[in-house]
Amino acid sequence: MDREEIREAVLAIIADIAPDEDFDSLKDDEPLRDQLGLDSMDFLDIVMELRKQHKVEVPEDDYKELISLTSTVNYLEGKM
Amino acid sequence: MIVVGSGLGGLTCANRLAKFGRKVLLVEQHFELGGLAAYFRRKGHIFDVSLHGFPYGMVKTCRKYWTKEIADAIVQIKRIIFDNPQFKIETTFDTEDFTRKLIKDFGVARETTEEFFRFCAGMNFYDDQTTTTREMFERFFPGRSDVVRFLMEPITYANGSTLDEPAITYGIVFSNFMSKGVFTVEGGTDWLIDKMREELERNGCDIMVRATAEKILCENGRVAAVRINGKAVQTKSVVSNGNLPRTVFELIGAENLPADFAQPSAQVRLSTSNCQVFLGIREGETIPDIGDLIFHSTAPEFAPDLYMGKPPVSRSFSIYYPKTRPGVDRYAIVSSLGARYEDWDGLSPEEYKRDKQMLIDNTLDVLESYLPDIRSKVDYAEAATPKTFERYTGHQRGATFGTKFEGLKMSENLPKALGGMFHTGSAAIIMSGWLGAANYGVIVGNNVEQYLDKA
Numbered sequence: 001m002d003r004e005e006i007r008e009a010v011l012a013i014i015a016d017i018a019p020d021e022d023f024d025s026l027k028d029d030e031p032l033r034d035q036l037g038l039d040s041m042d043f044l045d046i047v048m049e050l051r052k053q054h055k056v057e058v059p060e061d062d063y064k065e066l067i068s069l070t071s072t073v074n075y076l077e078g079k080m
Numbered sequence: 081m082i083v084v085g086s087g088l089g090g091l092t093c094a095n096r097l098a099k100f101g102r103k104v105l106l107v108e109q110h111f112e113l114g115g116l117a118a119y120f121r122r123k124g125h126i127f128d129v130s131l132h133g134f135p136y137g138m139v140k141t142c143r144k145y146w147t148k149e150i151a152d153a154i155v156q157i158k159r160i161i162f163d164n165p166q167f168k169i170e171t172t173f174d175t176e177d178f179t180r181k182l183i184k185d186f187g188v189a190r191e192t193t194e195e196f197f198r199f200c201a202g203m204n205f206y207d208d209q210t211t212t213t214r215e216m217f218e219r220f221f222p223g224r225s226d227v228v229r230f231l232m233e234p235i236t237y238a239n240g241s242t243l244d245e246p247a248i249t250y251g252i253v254f255s256n257f258m259s260k261g262v263f264t265v266e267g268g269t270d271w272l273i274d275k276m277r278e279e280l281e282r283n284g285c286d287i288m289v290r291a292t293a294e295k296i297l298c299e300n301g302r303v304a305a306v307r308i309n310g311k312a313v314q315t316k317s318v319v320s321n322g323n324l325p326r327t328v329f330e331l332i333g334a335e336n337l338p339a340d341f342a343q344p345s346a347q348v349r350l351s352t353s354n355c356q357v358f359l360g361i362r363e364g365e366t367i368p369d370i371g372d373l374i375f376h377s378t379a380p381e382f383a384p385d386l387y388m389g390k391p392p393v394s395r396s397f398s399i400y401y402p403k404t405r406p407g408v409d410r411y412a413i414v415s416s417l418g419a420r421y422e423d424w425d426g427l428s429p430e431e432y433k434r435d436k437q438m439l440i441d442n443t444l445d446v447l448e449s450y451l452p453d454i455r456s457k458v459d460y461a462e463a464a465t466p467k468t469f470e471r472y473t474g475h476q477r478g479a480t481f482g483t484k485f486e487g488l489k490m491s492e493n494l495p496k497a498l499g500g501m502f503h504t505g506s507a508a509i510i511m512s513g514w515l516g517a518a519n520y521g522v523i524v525g526n527n528v529e530q531y532l533d534k535a
Binding site (some may be wrong): 017033037039040041042043044045048051052060063 | 137140141144201202203204206252255256259519522523526529530
């Protein structure tokens with residue numbers, strides 16, 4: 001996947017997890033949790049869905065890489 | 081695979097795995113599913129043990145991992161009341177109302193309040209674990225025992241935590257509640273558990289009640305079978321939803337575990353237990369709306385140790401009005417108190433009975449300040465103690481919120497110590513309560529999936 005495809009795939013996962021959130025004003029470089037009201041379980045759901053849908057394992061030490069959409073894409077580039 | 085124990089963690093884990101097409105057998109030693117998400121019927125009353133209340137996150141969890149029908153039955157309880165020598169406050173228990181009250185009633189600066197909420201909301205369970213809740217409060221609200229009480233008292237009741245736990249255990253639970261307030265299931269615990277059973281059966285999960293998992297049988301460092309009611313049932317993987325030390329030292333047994341796992345595991349501290357007093361209001365009688373959840377205390381300041389005492393100085397009241405079960409026009413009151421196992425263990429039958437009656441009388445005395453004629457309306461009163469919890473759940477020392485924080489590492493590392501063996505259920509405070517338990521069931525279900533995929 002290229003960066004844009006990864007971005008879309010991550011957004012699709014988040015849209016399932018937080019169906020009530022508005023994605024139009026989402027800023028790629030700012031923390032996802034602050035912008036979308038995601039709690040710690042929603043965040044774990046993202047990790048679980050990445051594994052299920054895209055076979056990417058994110059070890060606990062790397063969770064911090066998933067802070068914003070941009071950092072998530074950086075981390076996942078080359079992995080899916 | 082086999083799930084041992086049907087608390088909300090075991091149920092949710094079993095459902096997730098069954099939904100993904102795994103062959104799941106759920107075994108429960110009691111005749112009802114639900115673990116401490118329990119209810120019981122006596123003399124025409126239905127009593128809920130733990131229905132009040134949980135954070136909004138449960139709506140999301142039920143929508144994702146159960147059914148829309150269950151998620152849609154989750155409703156807010158709006159009248160939360162604090163009544164103690166330091167303040168008397170009614171709140172909806174959410175960020176907006178708490179911010180307003182901290183500023184207006186407690187005189188805390190707006191910036192401090194907002195920074196505190198941001199600080200808590202940013203916490204993750206894998207973050208810094210060295211700062212204690214006490215240190216965090218001291219940083220934001222130095223010398224303000226009233227503020228600490230306002231912020232901490234309900235959490236102590238919700239999960240038995242003290243000021244000495246890692247601050248993240250407070251921050252995560254508190255911000256979960258603060259997102260939208262306190263919620264419950266309309267229809268009652270019995271409705272919820274029935275609906276969960278239906279969904280499990282739809283997903284093809286086999287369920288056995290009155291079935292005791294006695295021992296995990298191992299071969300070559302892996303789980304091979306579980307002995308259930310005397311009969312070995314083969315399996316690739318087991319999730320125990322039982323009390324953690326009991327899972328490790330009784331169900332599995334230290335002989336089946338490496339010493340470097342078993343030894344530190346023996347040091348894991350259990351959380352404390354509870355007493356509860358169940359009061360049934362006579363059919364046809366009514367009581368006025370005095371609030372849904374009342375935190376009542378006569379202790380001069382917040383001190384979790386005092387909450388465990390005998391006789392008690394602090395307790396919560398859950399008032400269950402007819403709205404709890406639409407169509408059933410009944411009222412019930414359930415009071416919960418912290419309790420120490422040793423205060424109730426080793427008593428003679430007479431002493432035990434006497435102490436239970438003292439607890440009931442003491443509870444009615446306090447209730448009279450809200451409902452002066454309560455004694456004439458109650459036609460059933462019973463008390464549960466740490467011994468009761470021990471008997472019904474098999475939890476060591478009647479622990480109601482699993483283990484202290486170090487239990488989480490033990491729970492998470494169990495699969496590394498014994499192939500195919502997992503634990504879900506109350507651990508480390510954050511993984512307890514209805515929401516914590518259900519979510520931990522999801523996380524462990526995911527780990528089991530991963531394990532079975534590779535196996």
